[in-house]
Amino acid sequence: MAKIAILGxxxxxxxxxxxLLKNAESIALKAGEPIEIGHILxxxxxxxxxxxxxxxxxxxxxxxxxxxxxVVEVIGGLTPSYGYVRASLEAGKSVVTSNKELVAQKGAGxxxxxxxxxxxxxxxxxxxxGIPIISPLHQCLAANRLHEITGILNGTTNFILTKMVxxxxxxxxxxxxxxxxxxxERNPAADxxxxxxxxxxxxxxxxxxxxxxxxQWVRTEGITALTLEDIECARRLDGVIKxxxxxxxxxxxxxxxxxxxxxxxxxxxxxxxxDVFNGILVKGDAIGDVVFYGRGAGKLPTASAVVADIINCVxxxxxxxxxxxRDALDGEQVVAEPGRVETAKLIxxxxxxxxxxxxxxxxxxxxxxxAFSENGSEYAFLSxxxxxxxxxxxxxxxxxxxAAKKVISSIRAVI
Amino acid sequence: MAKIAILGxxxxxxxxxxxLLKNAESIALKAGEPIEIGHILxxxxxxxxxxxxxxxxxxxxxxxxxxxxxVVEVIGGLTPSYGYVRASLEAGKSVVTSNKELVAQKGAGxxxxxxxxxxxxxxxxxxxxGIPIISPLHQCLAANRLHEITGILNGTTNFILTKMVxxxxxxxxxxxxxxxxxxxERNPAADxxxxxxxxxxxxxxxxxxxxxxxxQWVRTEGITALTLEDIECARRLDGVIKxxxxxxxxxxxxxxxxxxxxxxxxxxxxxxxxDVFNGILVKGDAIGDVVFYGRGAGKLPTASAVVADIINCVxxxxxxxxxxxRDALDGEQVVAEPGRVETAKLIxxxxxxxxxxxxxxxxxxxxxxxAFSENGSEYAFLSxxxxxxxxxxxxxxxxxxxAAKKVISSIRAVI
Numbered sequence: 001m002a003k004i005a006i007l008g009x010x011x012x013x014x015x016x017x018x019x020l021l022k023n024a025e026s027i028a029l030k031a032g033e034p035i036e037i038g039h040i041l042x043x044x045x046x047x048x049x050x051x052x053x054x055x056x057x058x059x060x061x062x063x064x065x066x067x068x069x070x071v072v073e074v075i076g077g078l079t080p081s082y083g084y085v086r087a088s089l090e091a092g093k094s095v096v097t098s099n100k101e102l103v104a105q106k107g108a109g110x111x112x113x114x115x116x117x118x119x120x121x122x123x124x125x126x127x128x129x130g131i132p133i134i135s136p137l138h139q140c141l142a143a144n145r146l147h148e149i150t151g152i153l154n155g156t157t158n159f160i161l162t163k164m165v166x167x168x169x170x171x172x173x174x175x176x177x178x179x180x181x182x183x184x185e186r187n188p189a190a191d192x193x194x195x196x197x198x199x200x201x202x203x204x205x206x207x208x209x210x211x212x213x214x215x216q217w218v219r220t221e222g223i224t225a226l227t228l229e230d231i232e233c234a235r236r237l238d239g240v241i242k243x244x245x246x247x248x249x250x251x252x253x254x255x256x257x258x259x260x261x262x263x264x265x266x267x268x269x270x271x272x273x274x275d276v277f278n279g280i281l282v283k284g285d286a287i288g289d290v291v292f293y294g295r296g297a298g299k300l301p302t303a304s305a306v307v308a309d310i311i312n313c314v315x316x317x318x319x320x321x322x323x324x325x326r327d328a329l330d331g332e333q334v335v336a337e338p339g340r341v342e343t344a345k346l347i348x349x350x351x352x353x354x355x356x357x358x359x360x361x362x363x364x365x366x367x368x369x370x371a372f373s374e375n376g377s378e379y380a381f382l383s384x385x386x387x388x389x390x391x392x393x394x395x396x397x398x399x400x401x402x403a404a405k406k407v408i409s410s411i412r413a414v415i
Numbered sequence: 416m417a418k419i420a421i422l423g424x425x426x427x428x429x430x431x432x433x434x435l436l437k438n439a440e441s442i443a444l445k446a447g448e449p450i451e452i453g454h455i456l457x458x459x460x461x462x463x464x465x466x467x468x469x470x471x472x473x474x475x476x477x478x479x480x481x482x483x484x485x486v487v488e489v490i491g492g493l494t495p496s497y498g499y500v501r502a503s504l505e506a507g508k509s510v511v512t513s514n515k516e517l518v519a520q521k522g523a524g525x526x527x528x529x530x531x532x533x534x535x536x537x538x539x540x541x542x543x544x545g546i547p548i549i550s551p552l553h554q555c556l557a558a559n560r561l562h563e564i565t566g567i568l569n570g571t572t573n574f575i576l577t578k579m580v581x582x583x584x585x586x587x588x589x590x591x592x593x594x595x596x597x598x599x600e601r602n603p604a605a606d607x608x609x610x611x612x613x614x615x616x617x618x619x620x621x622x623x624x625x626x627x628x629x630x631q632w633v634r635t636e637g638i639t640a641l642t643l644e645d646i647e648c649a650r651r652l653d654g655v656i657k658x659x660x661x662x663x664x665x666x667x668x669x670x671x672x673x674x675x676x677x678x679x680x681x682x683x684x685x686x687x688x689x690d691v692f693n694g695i696l697v698k699g700d701a702i703g704d705v706v707f708y709g710r711g712a713g714k715l716p717t718a719s720a721v722v723a724d725i726i727n728c729v730x731x732x733x734x735x736x737x738x739x740x741r742d743a744l745d746g747e748q749v750v751a752e753p754g755r756v757e758t759a760k761l762i763x764x765x766x767x768x769x770x771x772x773x774x775x776x777x778x779x780x781x782x783x784x785x786a787f788s789e790n791g792s793e794y795a796f797l798s799x800x801x802x803x804x805x806x807x808x809x810x811x812x813x814x815x816x817x818a819a820k821k822v823i824s825s826i827r828a829v830i
Contacts, residue, residue: 019558019701030557030737124554130702132554136547139539142445143434143722269708272687286434286719287545290709293684294702304701307558315737322445322730 002031002314003038005062007084008075009046009055012098012125015303016072017051020310027307031314038068041084063087070313072306073097082106089113089121094313098125098302104199108212108327115324122309122323127153127200128278130301131294132308137207137282138323144284146208148248153200155276155296156184156191157223157243162274164231165240171226183276193222194243198259201245204280205257206325209249213257214328217335221260229373230261230409233348233380236371239265241346241411242273254336263346263382263413339389344415347395348380348408355379358403364394369415378408382415417446417729418453420477422499423490424461424470427513427540430718431487432466435725442722446729453483456499478502485728487721488512497521504528504536509728513540513717519614523627523742530739537724537738542568542615543693545716546709547723552622552697553738559699561623563663568615570691570711571599571606572638572658577689579646580655586641598691608637609658613674616660619695620672621740624664628672629743632750636675644788645676645824648763648795651786654680656761656826657688669751678761678797678828754804759830762810763795763823770794773818779809784830794819797828 006013020027020035028034039062040055059080062068071088075081076099085102088095089110097103102110103123114121124134128151140146152158156178163174175192178184190196198220202213223243234241244262247255264271269291273279278296283289295301328334351359356372356379368381383391398404421428435442435450443449454477455470474495477483486503490496491514500510500517504525512518517525518538529536539549543566555561567573571593578589590607593599605611613635617628638658649656659677662670679686684706688694693711698704710716743749766774771787771794783796798806813819 015701023558023560023700026556026560027558131705132551135554136551139547139550139723140719141441142726143438143442143719145438145441284719285438286430286715286722288710288713288716290546290707292705292707294705298703300701301703304555304558304699307701308554311557 002033002035002069003065003067004035004070004072004310005039005041005065005068006037006072006074007041007081008073009040009042009044010074011299012074012302012306013040013042013072015299016074016306019300019303019307021050027311031311033314035310035314038065059084063091068093070094070096070310072310073099073102074306075099077101078105085110086113089117089119092117092119094120094122096122096306096309096313098123098306100126100196100199100203104202104215107203107206108325111324112327120313122312123203124309125302125305127203128280128292128294129296129298130304131278131280131292131296132305133204133280133292134207134323136292137204140282140284140287140290141208144286146282146284148246148283149201149204149208149280150244150246150270151201151204151280152242152270152273152278153245153280153296154191154197154243155278156188157197158273158278159183159276160192161223161226161242164226164228165235168228170228171224192224194220194259197243197245201247201257201259205247205255207323208247209255210325211334212325212327213247213255213334218257218259219338223261226261227409230348230411233371233373234263234346237263237346237369237380237382239263239268240271242270244270250336250341255334256336256338256341258338258412260412263411265414268414340387342385343388343391344385344413345383345391346380346409346411346413347383348378349398349404350377350406350408351379351404352377355402355404359398362398362403364398379404382413385415417448417450417484418480418482419450419485419487419725420454420456420480420483421452421487421489422456422477422496423488424455424457424459425489426714427489427717427721428455428457428487430714431489431721434715434718434722436465442726446726448729450725450729453480474499474502478506483508485509485511485725487725488514488517489721490514492516493520500525501528504532504534507532507534509535509537511537511721511724511728513538513721515541515611515614515618519617519630522618522621523740526739527742535728537727538618539724540717540720542618543695543707543709544570544711544713545719546693546695546707546711547720548619548695548707549622549738551707552619555697555699555702555705556623559701561697561699563661563698564616564619564623564695565659565661565685566616566619566695567657567685567688567693568660568695568711569606569612569658570693571603572612573688573693574598574691575607576638576641576657579641579643580650583643585643586639607639609635609674612658612660616662616672616674620662620670622738623662624670625740626749627740627742628662628670628749633672633674634753638676641676642824645763645826648786648788649678649761652678652761652784652795652797654678654683655686657685659685665751665756670749671751671753671756673753673827675827678826680829683829755802757800758803758806759800759828760798760806761795761824761826761828762798763793764813764819765792765821765823766794766819767792770817770819774813777813777818779813793823797830800830
């Protein structure tokens with residue numbers, strides 16, 4: 001009998017309890033022994049549950065219970081979660097969490113602490129909800145040198161973009177729909193401004209490339225500035241715009257990490273990931289392209305990932321010795337300055353017909369895929385790949401020289 | 416230092432050696448110790464390789480070498496592979512294989528033998544090439560009751576179907592193109608007649624539902640009878656035809672397993688899996704729908720899955736105690752008779768205008784999605800779900816009663 005404690009009985013916490021109870025028999029078989037919920041920490045009371053008598057408001061009941069071998073942190077945020085998780089690991093208990101902020105901000109230190117204590121710190125549910133990604137990524141890593149990870153990592157923004165593309169809703173309408181359906185929170189900033197995506201790509205990059213990547217190092221752009229015209233323009237260029245988190249290792253060892261809306265061609269493996277689904281593309285030297293796809297959030301999918309980790313802890317598979325990355329060294333420049341890295345862009349310029357001709361004649365960008373707006377006041381194109389600073393500068397100079405009225409949009413593109 | 420032996424230096428075997436040498440350093444880190452290729456069994460000679468002196472033509476050199484802890488079987492087929500694998504497990508050596516025929520025909524016995532000897536029998540590369548699927552499936556299984564697994568499991572046939580859909584090639588033209596590009600073998604029967612797909616869905620079903628499913632129990636239909644008209648008809652009904660392997664557990668515990676061309680709507684998560692790619696859809700009670708996608712074959716993707724398994728063996732993660740299914744009991748009816756299970760179908764009938772009206776008037780199938788051929792000689796529709804025998808009988812009776820000239824095609828459909 002393995003005794004666990006759950007910190008937080010919100011959406012995920014109650015889902016974990018539900019899955020553990022519902023599939024108790026098969027879980028015991030997989031874990032090698034039955035799993036018992038010893039304590040649940042929550043400031044609220046939950047009468048009428050099978051396990052109502054297990055609730056406590058005092059973390060000491062958990063940390064002082066030597067029988068508890070696994071602590072499940074599903075409160076979210078850093079306070080008080082971080083303190084509880086550290087204390088649990090220090091007391092020799094394994095920790096399973098779905099808390100992406102905790103892993104993205106404190107992962108390296110907690111992994112080191114877990115390693116020192118010979119216990120597990122597992123976080124499959126922190127990225128991609130129920131999609132198995134941390135473990136498979138680790139498996140891919142075993143035999144592959146990974147080049148790149150790119151993902152649609154936030155279901156809320158993907159839902160909003162899908163509504164804009166499919167139903168022509170404005171960003172504001174689509175956001176309100178997402179809120180009404182419970183996909184977006186009342187304060188949607190973390191989602192729509194890209195911070196949630198940023199935390200998740202930082203976790204994946206840390207795992208793939210072995211060094212902690214702090215979210216504050218990554219310039220992050222959300223989808224609030226995207227318009228229906230941008231989306232229509234992407235359609236004319238045979239693509240869609242998605243909010244992508246992307247990380248790749250460059251030849252000099254620095255990491256190129258971006259979180260921003262991005263044009264991708266219709267045949268790109270992530271182009272058809274729609275609604276609240278997440279998709280994660282992993283590129284390795286031997287494996288080629290692999291995509292993982294599923295619901296990136298939700299009570300039961302997330303709970304199912306948490307429970308899989310609990311089982312790994314109970315089974316003593318020593319995951320802690322395989323899932324690990326180091327903290328950044330003092331003064332180490334882990335993340336590359338994006339301006340110096342090559343990217344393509346979807347550029348929309350406001351121009352009259354004469355200006356269009358002169359932009360094309362200038363041939364600054366060579367032969368490009370073009371699109372024109374219906375009313376004729378706009379010239380849009382997919383630029384070739386160039387260092388981003390140089391590309392932005394070249395676009396700016398088109399406006400300064402009078403060859404275009406202004407830049408309407410400038411959106412990174414995979415071409 | 417872990418010493419391994421590789422049986423067979425064909426496409427996959429040479430790929431395994433290549434990955435082990437190329438990524439030796441990171442693999443040693445993951446495995447906890449360096450991995451040395453002690454012997455390679457092949458009847459041919461391979462001069463000029465870094466490891467040419469490791470070749471042997473005598474299996475005894477391997478089985479009698481007590482230092483060899485892992486045997487990698489990448490010969491394929493049952494003879495002599497099965498004998499080698501049994502002997503290796505009996506000698507207390509773990510076995511890693513990419514051989515789907517071996518796993519589909521002999522899996523239960525070999526898993527039992529491995530369990531008895533306390534060693535691993537791993538086969539990640541037998542399904543989905545480099546796509547991590549066996550391990551993630553196992554992880555999904557840990558916390559979920561799986562309802563269904565459906566996959567595009569054969570890259571060759573998917574390439575042929577993609578060429579038919581996208582370029583209007585006939586089946587024969589597309590097959591010849593696949594052969595020219597090295598995607599299809601000179602004797603393509605195992606691919607185009609569905610046997611390869613059948614073996615793979617049997618492996619996945621065995622793992623998901625815990626009982627060995629023998630390929631000979633599954634009625635298997637390939638793509639050789641598919642025509643461009645079938646594909647065009649699917650397009651008119653907003654879908655595509657894919658060769659699917661599918662398994663689900665029914666309420667009475669029997670498994671409904673199909674290998675056949677299948678109509679799926681354009682928005683189905685497998686509809687956009689094209690060319691030589693594989694896609695596998697897993698449905699679980701907590702996790703919802705998850706899809707794994709990537710190259711289902713090829714030297715390095717497959718080698719990368721083999722190497723990941725080798726690392727698991729070397730690390731002693733005791734995978735053998737987690738990946739397991741039992742053999743079927745004497746007289747046990749594991750696979751359900753498909754006729755009694757409900758399915759929808761895409762039905763194409765040859766009829767004149769009067770017959771069309773009478774088929775529609777008969778309303779045998781209620782209100783259905785319809786399509787008409789351009790020359791007007793055909794009436795096609797998506798039937799509702801019915802037990803397959805009853806559905807086939809109803810279609811037959813339309814012809815017998817003269818309401819239609821004949822059945823042109825009858826293709827299973829997901830609606």
